[in-house]
Amino acid sequence: MNNNIDWKKYLIVLLITTGLFFTAIYLSNYFGDKKINQLKTIQDQIAIDILSSETQFSLLSELSCKNISDAVFSSELAELGNKLEWSQENLGATSEVSYLKKYYSLLQIKDYLLAKRISARCGVKSAFILYFYTTAVNCTLCQEESLVLSTLRAKYPELRVYSFDYSTDLSAVTSMLQIYKIKDTALPAMVIDDSVFSGFQTLENLEAYIKGSFKLQESATPAGNSKSSPAKSL
């Protein structure tokens, strides 16, 4: 009567379900890998751009600021940062993501050093913020500060924000932490024009500071100066 159990069917359904499960896991890994590869490609591209600009800068030295490529001033670095952050949240903190994060930190430092040199030599209107945060503990203020910085970056294209995760295990990042004496208890922290700011900084404070920094630069570069911003000249 009713008690005829078709065990074969239960088993077949189990096999189909397991198959679907593994297919889903395979698809998820496949797309995850594709995303990691995409990140790697972007990073390699940025690395080439930075290296190329560095080389160009060394070759031409002070001869002409006009010829400095503005590739390093592209927004790719920020975009990469967003994607890495997303990957860490959604793909999990895999070894590949943390490796990419280290590489990213290094690229940021290189970009920072180069951009600072170009800015100093060629009088480009610019401001730099080194921003230190943490993902190791739940840092609400860091989340808020990131939002403040994103807003500022959108408002001032000349502003370059470099974000560093405190827990990144990379000697170059550790050196910076030591140079600016940044403690994990005082996060978020920022370095602007070699001054260290600890704790949350409001949008208004930072904006005032950046505007001040721009004004200084404008007064140092009189109008009609032949040195124009590479970003504008190209």
Next chain:
Amino acid sequence: MTSILNVILYILTFLSVYVQVFFFVTFLENRKKIIIRNSKTKLISYPSVTIVVPCWNEEGTVAKTVHSLLDLDYPQDKVKIFLINDGSTDDTKNVIDKFAEIPNIKVFHKENGGKFTALNLGLEKSETDFFGCLDADSFVDPEALVRIMSYFEKDSLTMAVAPAVVVHNPRSIVQFAQQTDYSMGLFFKKMLGFLGAINVTPGPFTIFRKKVFNDLGPYKHAHSTEDMEIAYRMQKHNYKIENCNDAFVYTNTPETIKKLYKQRLRWIYGFLNNTLDYRGVLFRRKYGNFALFTLPMGVISIFSVSYLFGKIVYDVGHFFYFKVLQFKAVGFNFKVSNFNFDPFFINTESFIFLIIVVYSLVMFAILFGRKMAKEKNIFSLNMLYFFPIFGIVAPLWFLKAIYNTILSRKPSWR
């Protein structure tokens, strides 16, 4: 903590996929046996059937219910209709008394004691070999009875035949949502019928062999779901229950969310408590697919939907938390970023693919159910109301039913 929640999520997802695949495989096995008749059905013999209409404050609908019974395409002298007034406080008494003169109708008045007492009075008075009930808010299709009886004629071991309950004249969004739910129910119940694992013999027009009650006893209160308990009792005794997918019964459905909530809370509470009362049959081979599939499936569905709801609430909460944080940090200064679609940010967790599989199979069940219900427009967009309404409100009655069950069971645990 997060990893434990993830493990639970994946276990529930796995089980949900299993359930849906099981239904789909059952469909593939039996698809040729699903017959939807259009012409008049003829029987070799027409046995007498008693139909009880229990009424409690049904002055508005009972007359239509009785007329639908009188219009059945079945020899009228073989249909004995008992109208039982279960202590109504409205005008039901006068409405049904008017039918007392019709030869095959008997009218009874009793003190209010609940639907199961009205049914038991009907059982006591009935003298036929077949017995059924029709709720006073439902109407039968003229062909319904003869089609149901054809199942009994075909198989002498069939002890009860459940009809295809569809929504009568849906008007509000809430009713359209229920129409989809009932259509999906047609598909699932037919599949459970093939598996010999039906767990509800619906109040509207399930027909039983009287032998069932002679052998197993009358209806019980059963947490206000007597039509579920009798099915459990029959399954426990290996009495065969069939589903007649083309015997249509039209039922009035709650028109507001609040009424729907109350009705479903009673159903789910009934399911949980009847399952707990019959926990002895769970996973026992001798009770067949009912014990191995139907009951565990019901429990899994309740937990999966509730858990998924919890996850959605958490995600929505997280989104708003972020917005609050954004407002706190930058006030109205945040720049609305241009919407640049970047496929990079599409969520490709394996969970998402599995949910797509589950929803596709559910969608198939809905569409096939609508075909079975002979809906004119199978792809009507009205069915989409089902997802937001049941997605948001169903978890609430599930959770409340679980809560009430825990509360009501508490003393017995001590």
